[in-house]
Amino acid sequence: MRRPLVLSAVCLLIILASVQPFSCEASSDRLRLSRVISVGDFEGVTITNYGNAPSDLSDLSICDGEGSVSFTETLTLEPGCSISVLRSEPDSWFICERYLTFRSSAVSQSRFALADEGDQVYIERNGEVLDCFVYGNAEPCAGWTGEPLQKIPRYRYAYRASAFDTDSSEDWRIGTEGMMHVLPESIHEASVIPFAFPDSEGAPVFDALRSAKREIRLCIYTLDHPGVAYILLESMRKGVSVTVLAEGDPAGGMPKDELEILSALSNEGADVRVIKRSDDGFRRYTYMHAKYAVVDSNTVIMTSENWTQSSFSSNRGWGAIVRSESCASTFVSVFGSDSDLSNTDVRRFDEVYPTHTPGRVPPFSYSDSYAKEYPADVVPVFSPDGPFVALESLISEAEHRVYSQQLRVQYSWGETLSGNPVAWMCQAAERGADSRLIIDVSFDNPFDEDTRDGFAVRSILKGEKVEVRCVKGSGSYSMTHNKGLVVDDSVFIGSVNWTSTSFFQNREAAFIIRSAEAADFFSELFLSDWGPDAESISLRLSAEGRPSEGRAFVLSAEDSIVPEGTIFYWDTDSDGIFEREGVKIPVSFGAGVYEINVRAVLSDGSSWKGAWS
Known part of the structure:
Protein backbone atom coordinates (compact mmCIF):
# COMPACT_ATOMS: atom_id res chain seq x y z
CA MET A 1 0.00 0.00 0.00
CA THR A 176 22.89 0.72 6.96
CA GLU A 177 20.03 0.80 9.49
CA GLY A 178 21.07 0.10 13.07
CA MET A 179 24.80 0.39 12.32
CA MET A 180 26.46 2.48 15.01
CA HIS A 181 29.44 4.46 13.76
CA VAL A 182 32.11 5.59 16.19
CA LEU A 183 34.97 7.63 14.78
CA PRO A 184 38.36 7.35 16.56
CA GLU A 185 38.22 10.75 18.24
CA SER A 186 37.99 10.10 21.99
CA ILE A 187 41.17 9.70 24.07
CA HIS A 188 40.99 7.96 27.45
CA GLU A 189 43.50 7.84 30.30
CA ALA A 190 44.03 4.18 31.17
CA SER A 191 46.33 1.54 32.55
CA VAL A 192 47.31 -1.14 30.03
CA ILE A 193 48.59 -4.70 30.28
CA PRO A 194 50.15 -5.77 26.96
CA PHE A 195 50.54 -9.48 26.20
CA ALA A 196 51.10 -11.84 23.30
CA PHE A 197 49.93 -15.19 22.01
CA PRO A 198 51.01 -17.95 22.25
CA ASP A 199 53.51 -16.77 24.91
CA SER A 200 50.82 -15.96 27.50
CA GLU A 201 48.43 -18.74 26.38
CA GLY A 202 45.66 -16.29 27.29
CA ALA A 203 46.42 -15.98 31.02
CA PRO A 204 45.80 -12.18 31.10
CA VAL A 205 42.40 -12.81 29.46
CA PHE A 206 41.51 -15.40 32.09
CA ASP A 207 42.64 -13.09 34.91
CA ALA A 208 40.54 -10.20 33.64
CA LEU A 209 37.45 -12.39 33.23
CA ARG A 210 37.87 -13.83 36.73
CA SER A 211 38.03 -10.31 38.18
CA ALA A 212 34.36 -9.70 37.24
CA LYS A 213 32.07 -8.79 40.13
CA ARG A 214 28.90 -7.74 38.26
CA GLU A 215 28.87 -8.34 34.52
CA ILE A 216 30.76 -9.57 31.46
CA ARG A 217 29.87 -8.60 27.91
CA LEU A 218 31.66 -10.67 25.28
CA CYS A 219 31.65 -9.89 21.55
CA ILE A 220 33.40 -12.60 19.56
CA TYR A 221 33.84 -14.06 16.10
CA THR A 222 34.45 -17.64 17.29
CA LEU A 223 34.53 -19.09 20.81
CA ASP A 224 35.45 -22.67 21.63
CA HIS A 225 38.07 -22.30 24.39
CA PRO A 226 36.92 -24.57 27.25
CA GLY A 227 38.86 -22.43 29.74
CA VAL A 228 36.90 -19.30 28.78
CA ALA A 229 33.66 -21.27 29.00
CA TYR A 230 34.60 -22.62 32.45
CA ILE A 231 35.41 -19.14 33.79
CA LEU A 232 32.15 -17.70 32.41
CA LEU A 233 30.14 -20.51 34.00
CA GLU A 234 32.08 -20.07 37.26
CA SER A 235 31.35 -16.32 37.17
CA MET A 236 27.61 -16.87 36.64
CA ARG A 237 27.47 -19.14 39.68
CA LYS A 238 28.89 -16.19 41.66
CA GLY A 239 26.10 -13.93 40.44
CA VAL A 240 27.90 -12.27 37.52
CA SER A 241 25.68 -11.43 34.53
CA VAL A 242 27.09 -12.77 31.23
CA THR A 243 26.00 -11.61 27.77
CA VAL A 244 27.58 -13.02 24.61
CA LEU A 245 27.24 -11.75 21.03
CA ALA A 246 28.74 -14.24 18.57
CA GLU A 247 29.04 -14.29 14.80
CA GLY A 248 26.33 -16.68 13.61
CA ASP A 249 27.77 -17.34 10.14
CA PRO A 250 31.57 -17.49 10.43
CA ALA A 251 33.53 -18.59 7.37
CA GLY A 252 33.13 -22.36 7.13
CA GLY A 253 30.13 -22.39 9.47
CA MET A 254 29.88 -22.44 13.25
CA PRO A 255 32.11 -25.25 14.63
CA LYS A 256 30.56 -28.06 16.66
CA ASP A 257 32.72 -27.22 19.69
CA GLU A 258 31.49 -23.62 19.64
CA LEU A 259 27.84 -24.70 19.38
CA GLU A 260 28.32 -26.93 22.40
CA ILE A 261 29.96 -24.17 24.45
CA LEU A 262 27.38 -21.52 23.52
CA SER A 263 24.62 -24.02 24.31
CA ALA A 264 26.20 -24.77 27.69
CA LEU A 265 26.42 -21.07 28.52
CA SER A 266 22.83 -20.43 27.42
CA ASN A 267 21.61 -23.45 29.36
CA GLU A 268 23.17 -22.08 32.55
CA GLY A 269 21.59 -18.65 32.19
CA ALA A 270 23.91 -16.60 30.00
CA ASP A 271 22.20 -14.29 27.52
CA VAL A 272 23.71 -15.65 24.31
CA ARG A 273 22.88 -13.92 21.04
CA VAL A 274 24.05 -14.49 17.48
CA ILE A 275 24.23 -12.05 14.62
CA LYS A 276 23.41 -13.52 11.21
CA ARG A 277 21.32 -12.80 8.14
CA SER A 278 17.65 -12.13 8.77
CA ASP A 279 14.97 -14.02 6.89
CA ASP A 280 15.04 -11.43 4.09
CA GLY A 281 18.84 -11.67 3.77
CA PHE A 282 19.72 -8.47 5.61
CA ARG A 283 22.62 -8.02 7.99
CA ARG A 284 24.43 -4.86 9.06
CA TYR A 285 27.98 -6.18 8.81
CA THR A 286 29.58 -8.67 6.46
CA TYR A 287 31.01 -10.32 9.60
CA MET A 288 30.90 -9.58 13.31
CA HIS A 289 34.68 -10.05 13.46
CA ALA A 290 35.47 -8.20 16.71
CA LYS A 291 37.17 -9.99 19.62
CA TYR A 292 36.68 -8.08 22.87
CA ALA A 293 35.04 -8.28 26.26
CA VAL A 294 33.93 -5.61 28.75
CA VAL A 295 34.21 -6.50 32.43
CA ASP A 296 32.24 -4.55 35.06
CA SER A 297 32.08 -1.50 32.76
CA ASN A 298 35.65 -0.58 33.70
CA THR A 299 37.92 -3.05 31.87
CA VAL A 300 38.20 -3.99 28.20
CA ILE A 301 39.93 -7.14 26.96
CA MET A 302 41.12 -6.80 23.35
CA THR A 303 42.75 -9.49 21.22
CA SER A 304 43.72 -10.13 17.64
CA GLU A 305 42.92 -13.81 18.20
CA ASN A 306 39.67 -15.68 18.22
CA TRP A 307 38.88 -17.13 21.63
CA THR A 308 39.72 -20.69 20.72
CA GLN A 309 42.14 -23.13 22.28
CA SER A 310 44.28 -23.41 19.15
CA SER A 311 44.45 -19.61 18.70
CA PHE A 312 45.55 -19.00 22.29
CA SER A 313 48.14 -21.77 22.32
CA SER A 314 49.66 -21.69 18.84
CA ASN A 315 49.00 -18.44 16.90
CA ARG A 316 51.11 -15.33 16.96
CA GLY A 317 48.80 -12.55 18.08
CA TRP A 318 48.72 -9.49 20.30
CA GLY A 319 46.38 -8.46 23.08
CA ALA A 320 45.84 -5.84 25.77
CA ILE A 321 43.86 -5.39 28.97
CA VAL A 322 42.74 -1.76 29.24
CA ARG A 323 41.43 -0.43 32.55
CA SER A 324 39.41 2.74 32.04
CA GLU A 325 35.75 3.42 32.86
CA SER A 326 35.36 6.04 30.14
CA CYS A 327 36.92 3.80 27.51
CA ALA A 328 34.81 0.84 28.64
CA SER A 329 31.66 2.96 28.36
CA THR A 330 32.30 3.40 24.61
CA PHE A 331 32.48 -0.36 24.19
CA VAL A 332 29.34 -0.85 26.30
CA SER A 333 27.47 1.52 23.96
CA VAL A 334 28.70 -0.24 20.80
CA PHE A 335 27.95 -3.66 22.28
CA GLY A 336 24.46 -2.56 23.26
CA SER A 337 23.73 -1.27 19.75
CA ASP A 338 25.18 -4.30 17.98
CA SER A 339 23.42 -6.85 20.21
CA ASP A 340 20.04 -5.08 20.34
CA LEU A 341 17.30 -7.61 19.59
CA SER A 342 15.30 -4.97 17.73
CA ASN A 343 17.84 -5.42 14.92
CA THR A 344 16.50 -8.06 12.55
CA ASP A 345 19.93 -9.69 12.22
CA VAL A 346 20.22 -10.46 15.98
CA ARG A 347 18.52 -13.47 17.58
CA ARG A 348 18.86 -15.40 20.79
CA PHE A 349 20.99 -18.53 20.50
CA ASP A 350 18.32 -20.88 21.80
CA GLU A 351 15.87 -19.60 19.17
CA VAL A 352 18.31 -20.36 16.35
CA TYR A 353 19.47 -23.68 17.87
CA PRO A 354 16.58 -24.83 20.11
CA THR A 355 17.57 -28.48 20.17
CA HIS A 356 21.35 -28.30 20.39
CA THR A 357 22.86 -30.33 23.22
CA PRO A 358 25.16 -28.48 25.65
CA GLY A 359 28.72 -29.73 25.72
CA ARG A 360 30.54 -30.74 28.87
CA VAL A 361 32.89 -28.04 30.17
CA PRO A 362 35.71 -29.60 32.21
CA PRO A 363 37.43 -27.87 35.16
CA PHE A 364 40.17 -25.48 34.06
CA SER A 365 43.37 -24.16 35.57
CA TYR A 366 46.24 -22.14 34.14
CA SER A 367 49.63 -20.75 35.07
CA ASP A 368 49.85 -17.43 36.87
CA SER A 369 50.20 -14.28 34.79
CA TYR A 370 53.10 -11.91 35.44
CA ALA A 371 52.29 -9.26 32.86
CA LYS A 372 53.35 -5.67 33.56
CA GLU A 373 50.92 -2.75 33.65
CA TYR A 374 51.66 0.69 32.18
CA PRO A 375 49.92 4.09 32.08
CA ALA A 376 48.66 5.00 28.61
CA ASP A 377 46.29 7.09 26.54
CA VAL A 378 43.89 4.86 24.60
CA VAL A 379 41.75 5.55 21.53
CA PRO A 380 38.94 3.06 20.72
CA VAL A 381 38.69 2.22 17.01
CA PHE A 382 35.76 0.48 15.30
CA SER A 383 35.05 -0.66 11.77
CA PRO A 384 33.37 0.35 9.57
CA ASP A 385 35.48 3.40 8.67
CA GLY A 386 37.37 3.92 11.93
CA PRO A 387 40.58 2.04 11.04
CA PHE A 388 41.00 4.01 7.81
CA VAL A 389 40.80 7.33 9.65
CA ALA A 390 42.93 6.16 12.59
CA LEU A 391 45.72 4.49 10.62
CA GLU A 392 46.06 7.29 8.09
CA SER A 393 46.64 9.76 10.91
CA LEU A 394 48.88 7.39 12.89
CA ILE A 395 51.20 6.25 10.09
CA SER A 396 51.33 9.67 8.42
CA GLU A 397 52.90 11.06 11.61
CA ALA A 398 55.54 8.30 11.90
CA GLU A 399 59.10 9.53 12.41
CA HIS A 400 61.16 6.58 13.61
CA ARG A 401 59.53 3.16 13.20
CA VAL A 402 56.54 1.52 11.54
CA TYR A 403 56.36 -2.23 12.25
CA SER A 404 53.31 -4.06 10.90
CA GLN A 405 52.59 -7.77 11.38
CA GLN A 406 49.59 -8.99 9.39
CA LEU A 407 47.69 -12.17 8.69
CA ARG A 408 46.61 -10.71 5.36
CA VAL A 409 47.38 -7.68 3.19
CA GLN A 410 45.12 -6.82 0.28
CA TYR A 411 47.12 -7.10 -2.93
CA SER A 412 45.44 -4.12 -4.61
CA TRP A 413 46.73 -1.87 -1.82
CA GLY A 414 50.31 -2.64 -2.82
CA GLU A 415 49.34 -2.36 -6.47
CA THR A 416 47.83 1.13 -6.26
CA LEU A 417 49.85 2.60 -3.35
CA SER A 418 47.27 5.30 -2.83
CA GLY A 419 45.00 5.97 0.14
CA ASN A 420 45.70 2.77 2.12
CA PRO A 421 48.00 1.55 4.93
CA VAL A 422 50.58 0.06 2.54
CA ALA A 423 50.86 3.40 0.77
CA TRP A 424 51.18 5.23 4.08
CA MET A 425 53.96 2.84 5.15
CA CYS A 426 55.82 3.51 1.89
CA GLN A 427 55.52 7.25 2.49
CA ALA A 428 56.84 6.82 6.04
CA ALA A 429 59.80 4.86 4.66
CA GLU A 430 60.50 7.68 2.19
CA ARG A 431 60.61 10.08 5.15
CA GLY A 432 63.28 7.91 6.77
CA ALA A 433 61.20 5.84 9.22
CA ASP A 434 62.29 2.22 9.69
CA SER A 435 59.33 0.56 7.94
CA ARG A 436 58.89 -3.24 8.02
CA LEU A 437 55.97 -5.48 7.13
CA ILE A 438 55.53 -9.16 8.09
CA ILE A 439 52.87 -11.07 6.14
CA ASP A 440 51.70 -14.58 7.00
CA VAL A 441 51.94 -17.03 4.09
CA SER A 442 51.04 -20.24 5.94
CA PHE A 443 48.52 -21.09 3.25
CA ASP A 444 50.35 -19.50 0.31
CA ASN A 445 52.67 -21.14 -2.19
CA PRO A 446 55.32 -19.02 -3.93
CA PHE A 447 55.21 -21.35 -6.92
CA ASP A 448 51.44 -21.64 -7.51
CA GLU A 449 49.27 -19.56 -9.84
CA ASP A 450 47.91 -17.25 -7.12
CA THR A 451 49.33 -13.89 -8.14
CA ARG A 452 47.65 -11.89 -5.36
CA ASP A 453 48.80 -13.67 -2.18
CA GLY A 454 51.34 -12.60 0.44
CA PHE A 455 54.30 -13.52 -1.75
CA ALA A 456 52.82 -11.35 -4.53
CA VAL A 457 52.51 -8.40 -2.14
CA ARG A 458 56.19 -8.77 -1.25
CA SER A 459 57.11 -8.97 -4.92
CA ILE A 460 55.15 -5.87 -5.93
CA LEU A 461 56.77 -3.85 -3.12
CA LYS A 462 60.35 -4.78 -4.02
CA GLY A 463 60.97 -1.36 -5.51
CA GLU A 464 59.80 0.43 -2.35
CA LYS A 465 61.78 1.27 0.78
CA VAL A 466 59.44 -0.78 2.97
CA GLU A 467 61.04 -4.11 3.89
CA VAL A 468 58.67 -7.07 3.55
CA ARG A 469 59.06 -10.59 4.89
CA CYS A 470 56.70 -13.51 4.33
CA VAL A 471 56.49 -15.90 7.27
CA LYS A 472 55.06 -19.39 7.77
CA GLY A 473 55.26 -19.50 11.53
CA SER A 474 58.34 -20.42 13.50
CA GLY A 475 59.53 -22.73 16.23
CA SER A 476 57.48 -20.87 18.85
CA TYR A 477 54.19 -20.37 16.97
CA SER A 478 52.40 -22.06 14.10
CA MET A 479 51.09 -19.09 12.11
CA THR A 480 50.87 -15.32 12.21
CA HIS A 481 47.26 -14.35 12.91
CA ASN A 482 48.18 -10.90 14.16
CA LYS A 483 46.80 -7.55 12.94
CA GLY A 484 49.25 -5.43 14.93
CA LEU A 485 51.13 -2.23 14.23
CA VAL A 486 53.80 -0.27 16.11
CA VAL A 487 54.27 3.36 15.10
CA ASP A 488 56.90 5.23 17.14
CA ASP A 489 55.49 5.13 20.71
CA SER A 490 51.99 3.94 19.77
CA VAL A 491 50.48 0.50 19.16
CA PHE A 492 47.44 -0.58 17.15
CA ILE A 493 45.90 -3.82 18.49
CA GLY A 494 42.66 -5.50 17.46
CA SER A 495 40.78 -7.62 14.97
CA VAL A 496 41.28 -5.47 11.86
CA ASN A 497 42.85 -7.29 8.91
CA TRP A 498 44.42 -5.13 6.21
CA THR A 499 41.59 -5.64 3.71
CA SER A 500 38.76 -3.43 2.45
CA THR A 501 36.15 -5.82 3.89
CA SER A 502 37.67 -5.50 7.34
CA PHE A 503 38.07 -1.72 7.10
CA PHE A 504 34.68 -0.84 5.64
CA GLN A 505 32.19 -3.74 5.89
CA ASN A 506 32.84 -5.78 9.04
CA ARG A 507 32.31 -4.81 12.64
CA GLU A 508 35.86 -4.78 13.98
CA ALA A 509 37.27 -3.43 17.22
CA ALA A 510 40.75 -2.18 18.11
CA PHE A 511 42.78 0.18 20.27
CA ILE A 512 45.43 2.74 19.58
CA ILE A 513 47.57 2.61 22.73
CA ARG A 514 49.88 5.58 23.23
CA SER A 515 52.56 4.27 25.55
CA ALA A 516 56.31 4.04 24.98
CA GLU A 517 56.49 0.99 27.26
CA ALA A 518 53.71 -0.88 25.42
CA ALA A 519 55.20 0.10 22.04
CA ASP A 520 58.61 -1.21 23.09
CA PHE A 521 57.03 -4.44 24.37
CA PHE A 522 55.46 -5.19 20.99
CA SER A 523 58.42 -3.83 19.05
CA GLU A 524 60.69 -6.39 20.71
CA LEU A 525 58.24 -9.15 19.81
CA PHE A 526 58.07 -7.93 16.23
CA LEU A 527 61.84 -7.76 15.77
CA SER A 528 62.20 -11.23 17.27
CA ASP A 529 59.66 -12.55 14.74
CA TRP A 530 61.40 -10.59 11.99
CA GLY A 531 64.62 -12.49 12.63
CA PRO A 532 68.18 -11.50 11.73
CA ASP A 533 68.82 -9.07 8.90
CA ALA A 534 70.19 -10.51 5.67
CA GLU A 535 73.73 -9.34 6.40
CA SER A 536 73.61 -11.17 9.74
CA ILE A 537 72.48 -14.54 8.31
CA SER A 538 75.28 -17.05 8.49
CA LEU A 539 75.40 -20.81 7.81
CA ARG A 540 77.73 -22.50 10.29
CA LEU A 541 78.28 -26.21 9.75
CA SER A 542 80.12 -28.60 12.04
CA ALA A 543 80.58 -32.27 12.81
CA GLU A 544 79.66 -33.89 16.12
CA GLY A 545 81.97 -36.84 16.59
CA ARG A 546 85.19 -37.58 14.76
CA PRO A 547 84.73 -38.34 11.05
CA SER A 548 86.47 -41.60 10.16
CA GLU A 549 86.02 -44.35 7.60
CA GLY A 550 82.81 -46.31 8.17
CA ARG A 551 82.05 -44.61 11.46
CA ALA A 552 78.79 -42.70 12.02
CA PHE A 553 78.91 -39.08 13.10
CA VAL A 554 76.50 -36.10 12.98
CA LEU A 555 76.51 -33.11 10.63
CA SER A 556 75.03 -30.06 12.36
CA ALA A 557 73.83 -26.59 11.33
CA GLU A 558 72.48 -25.60 14.76
CA ASP A 559 75.09 -22.85 15.23
CA SER A 560 73.83 -21.05 12.12
CA ILE A 561 72.40 -17.55 12.52
CA VAL A 562 69.06 -17.79 10.71
CA PRO A 563 65.42 -16.80 11.37
CA GLU A 564 63.14 -19.16 13.26
CA GLY A 565 61.30 -21.54 10.97
CA THR A 566 64.32 -22.12 8.69
CA ILE A 567 64.50 -25.65 7.22
CA PHE A 568 67.86 -27.25 6.32
CA TYR A 569 68.24 -29.59 3.33
CA TRP A 570 71.41 -31.65 2.75
CA ASP A 571 73.15 -33.05 -0.32
CA THR A 572 75.64 -35.57 1.05
CA ASP A 573 76.89 -37.11 -2.21
CA SER A 574 77.38 -34.02 -4.38
CA ASP A 575 74.78 -35.12 -6.93
CA GLY A 576 72.86 -31.85 -6.72
CA ILE A 577 69.89 -33.49 -5.00
CA PHE A 578 69.14 -32.32 -1.46
CA GLU A 579 67.63 -35.54 -0.19
CA ARG A 580 68.04 -35.13 3.60
CA GLU A 581 66.25 -32.68 5.92
CA GLY A 582 66.97 -31.47 9.43
CA VAL A 583 69.16 -29.23 11.56
CA LYS A 584 71.24 -32.33 12.31
CA ILE A 585 71.66 -35.50 10.25
CA PRO A 586 73.64 -38.72 11.02
CA VAL A 587 76.05 -39.81 8.27
CA SER A 588 78.89 -42.24 7.62
CA PHE A 589 81.38 -42.39 4.73
CA GLY A 590 83.98 -44.66 3.30
CA ALA A 591 87.53 -43.54 2.63
CA GLY A 592 87.79 -40.44 0.41
CA VAL A 593 87.23 -36.68 0.20
CA TYR A 594 83.64 -35.46 0.31
CA GLU A 595 81.93 -32.10 -0.12
CA ILE A 596 78.67 -31.74 1.79
CA ASN A 597 76.24 -29.09 0.53
CA VAL A 598 73.44 -27.61 2.62
CA ARG A 599 70.55 -25.35 1.65
CA ALA A 600 68.77 -23.28 4.29
CA VAL A 601 65.24 -22.36 3.20
CA LEU A 602 63.82 -19.46 5.18
CA SER A 603 60.13 -19.21 6.02
CA ASP A 604 59.65 -16.53 3.37
CA GLY A 605 60.80 -18.93 0.64
CA SER A 606 64.28 -17.45 0.15
CA SER A 607 67.28 -19.78 0.50
CA TRP A 608 70.99 -19.75 1.40
CA LYS A 609 73.63 -22.32 0.48
CA GLY A 610 76.76 -23.53 2.24
CA ALA A 611 79.27 -26.38 2.01
CA TRP A 612 81.46 -28.46 4.36
CA SER A 613 84.23 -30.83 3.47
Missing part, protein backbone atom coordinates in the same frame (compact mmCIF):
# COMPACT_ATOMS: atom_id res chain seq x y z
CA ARG A 2 1.42 3.37 -0.98
CA ARG A 3 1.88 5.80 1.87
CA PRO A 4 0.35 9.28 1.47
CA LEU A 5 2.80 11.89 0.26
CA VAL A 6 2.94 14.22 3.25
CA LEU A 7 6.36 15.79 3.66
CA SER A 8 5.76 18.53 6.16
CA ALA A 9 6.67 16.68 9.38
CA VAL A 10 9.13 14.00 8.40
CA CYS A 11 12.81 14.23 9.35
CA LEU A 12 15.43 11.77 8.18
CA LEU A 13 17.17 9.52 10.72
CA ILE A 14 20.42 8.00 9.52
CA ILE A 15 22.68 5.64 11.45
CA LEU A 16 21.45 6.55 14.92
CA ALA A 17 22.07 10.27 14.35
CA SER A 18 19.60 12.89 13.19
CA VAL A 19 20.51 15.02 10.20
CA GLN A 20 21.83 18.46 11.07
CA PRO A 21 21.05 21.17 8.52
CA PHE A 22 23.81 23.17 6.89
CA SER A 23 24.49 26.63 8.18
CA CYS A 24 23.13 28.58 5.23
CA GLU A 25 20.69 31.18 4.05
CA ALA A 26 17.17 30.18 3.02
CA SER A 27 17.47 28.84 -0.51
CA SER A 28 16.05 26.08 -2.67
CA ASP A 29 19.69 25.34 -3.55
CA ARG A 30 20.05 23.66 -0.16
CA LEU A 31 18.60 20.44 -1.59
CA ARG A 32 21.24 17.73 -1.28
CA LEU A 33 21.64 14.02 -1.83
CA SER A 34 21.66 12.39 1.60
CA ARG A 35 21.50 8.66 0.79
CA VAL A 36 22.37 6.58 -2.29
CA ILE A 37 21.58 2.86 -2.58
CA SER A 38 22.99 1.27 -5.73
CA VAL A 39 22.75 -2.50 -5.20
CA GLY A 40 19.39 -4.25 -5.13
CA ASP A 41 16.02 -4.15 -6.85
CA PHE A 42 14.92 -0.86 -5.28
CA GLU A 43 18.00 1.27 -6.03
CA GLY A 44 17.62 5.02 -5.74
CA VAL A 45 18.44 8.11 -3.71
CA THR A 46 17.23 10.19 -0.80
CA ILE A 47 17.04 13.97 -1.11
CA THR A 48 17.03 16.19 1.99
CA ASN A 49 16.25 19.88 2.37
CA TYR A 50 19.13 21.28 4.45
CA GLY A 51 17.87 24.85 4.14
CA ASN A 52 15.54 26.71 6.46
CA ALA A 53 12.75 27.36 3.97
CA PRO A 54 10.43 25.02 2.03
CA SER A 55 11.73 23.86 -1.34
CA ASP A 56 9.68 23.05 -4.44
CA LEU A 57 10.84 19.88 -6.22
CA SER A 58 9.24 20.80 -9.53
CA ASP A 59 11.72 20.76 -12.44
CA LEU A 60 14.24 18.91 -10.26
CA SER A 61 16.03 15.98 -11.93
CA ILE A 62 18.16 13.13 -10.58
CA CYS A 63 20.78 12.08 -13.15
CA ASP A 64 23.44 9.40 -13.51
CA GLY A 65 25.15 10.70 -16.64
CA GLU A 66 23.07 8.48 -18.91
CA GLY A 67 19.51 8.61 -17.62
CA SER A 68 17.38 10.69 -15.30
CA VAL A 69 14.38 10.81 -12.98
CA SER A 70 12.38 14.04 -13.00
CA PHE A 71 9.63 15.34 -10.71
CA THR A 72 6.52 16.06 -12.77
CA GLU A 73 4.19 17.36 -10.06
CA THR A 74 4.42 20.17 -7.54
CA LEU A 75 5.87 18.72 -4.35
CA THR A 76 7.15 20.77 -1.42
CA LEU A 77 9.91 19.55 0.86
CA GLU A 78 9.98 21.22 4.26
CA PRO A 79 13.26 22.21 5.99
CA GLY A 80 15.09 19.24 7.53
CA CYS A 81 12.84 16.75 5.75
CA SER A 82 13.54 14.10 3.14
CA ILE A 83 12.07 12.05 0.34
CA SER A 84 13.46 8.87 -1.24
CA VAL A 85 13.04 8.15 -4.95
CA LEU A 86 13.38 4.40 -5.60
CA ARG A 87 13.01 2.01 -8.50
CA SER A 88 10.53 -0.16 -6.57
CA GLU A 89 9.12 -0.77 -3.10
CA PRO A 90 12.01 -0.87 -0.57
CA ASP A 91 12.96 -3.94 1.45
CA SER A 92 11.91 -3.87 5.09
CA TRP A 93 15.41 -3.07 6.33
CA PHE A 94 15.60 0.21 4.37
CA ILE A 95 13.76 2.70 6.55
CA CYS A 96 12.24 5.68 4.79
CA GLU A 97 9.10 7.39 6.01
CA ARG A 98 8.28 8.93 2.64
CA TYR A 99 9.22 7.70 -0.80
CA LEU A 100 8.18 7.59 -4.42
CA THR A 101 8.81 4.71 -6.80
CA PHE A 102 9.55 5.13 -10.48
CA ARG A 103 5.96 4.07 -11.18
CA SER A 104 4.56 7.05 -9.30
CA SER A 105 2.72 9.67 -11.36
CA ALA A 106 4.80 12.31 -9.52
CA VAL A 107 8.02 11.31 -11.35
CA SER A 108 9.13 10.43 -14.85
CA GLN A 109 12.11 8.06 -15.41
CA SER A 110 14.24 7.49 -18.48
CA ARG A 111 17.19 5.03 -18.52
CA PHE A 112 18.20 5.83 -14.93
CA ALA A 113 20.17 2.89 -13.47
CA LEU A 114 22.93 3.01 -10.84
CA ALA A 115 25.77 0.58 -11.59
CA ASP A 116 26.79 -1.81 -8.80
CA GLU A 117 30.51 -1.33 -9.43
CA GLY A 118 30.41 2.46 -9.50
CA ASP A 119 28.57 5.44 -10.91
CA GLN A 120 27.98 9.16 -10.61
CA VAL A 121 24.68 10.66 -9.52
CA TYR A 122 23.68 14.32 -9.26
CA ILE A 123 20.62 16.49 -8.86
CA GLU A 124 20.02 19.47 -11.09
CA ARG A 125 17.41 22.11 -11.83
CA ASN A 126 17.25 23.95 -15.14
CA GLY A 127 20.78 22.83 -16.03
CA GLU A 128 22.31 23.88 -12.70
CA VAL A 129 23.90 21.05 -10.67
CA LEU A 130 22.88 21.39 -7.02
CA ASP A 131 24.77 18.39 -5.67
CA CYS A 132 26.76 15.39 -6.90
CA PHE A 133 28.10 12.07 -5.61
CA VAL A 134 30.58 9.57 -7.12
CA TYR A 135 31.35 6.04 -5.90
CA GLY A 136 33.18 2.87 -6.89
CA ASN A 137 35.07 2.74 -10.18
CA ALA A 138 33.28 5.69 -11.79
CA GLU A 139 35.14 8.68 -13.17
CA PRO A 140 34.57 11.85 -11.12
CA CYS A 141 32.06 14.23 -12.69
CA ALA A 142 32.17 18.00 -12.89
CA GLY A 143 31.77 19.45 -9.40
CA TRP A 144 33.19 16.43 -7.56
CA THR A 145 36.55 16.78 -5.79
CA GLY A 146 39.07 13.97 -5.32
CA GLU A 147 38.61 10.21 -5.48
CA PRO A 148 35.21 8.48 -5.47
CA LEU A 149 33.77 6.92 -2.33
CA GLN A 150 34.34 3.16 -2.21
CA LYS A 151 31.92 0.72 -3.83
CA ILE A 152 28.59 0.39 -2.02
CA PRO A 153 28.00 -3.24 -0.90
CA ARG A 154 24.68 -5.05 -0.91
CA TYR A 155 22.41 -4.19 2.04
CA ARG A 156 24.34 -0.92 2.46
CA TYR A 157 23.91 2.61 1.30
CA ALA A 158 26.08 5.69 1.15
CA TYR A 159 24.89 8.41 3.51
CA ARG A 160 25.90 12.00 4.10
CA ALA A 161 27.83 12.16 7.37
CA SER A 162 29.06 15.75 7.27
CA ALA A 163 27.08 18.88 8.03
CA PHE A 164 29.19 20.71 5.46
CA ASP A 165 29.10 20.01 1.74
CA THR A 166 32.54 19.71 0.09
CA ASP A 167 31.40 17.58 -2.87
CA SER A 168 33.99 14.96 -1.97
CA SER A 169 34.13 11.53 -0.34
CA GLU A 170 34.88 13.28 2.97
CA ASP A 171 31.16 14.07 3.20
CA TRP A 172 30.06 10.44 2.95
CA ARG A 173 30.11 7.10 4.77
CA ILE A 174 28.85 3.60 3.99
CA GLY A 175 26.24 2.31 6.41
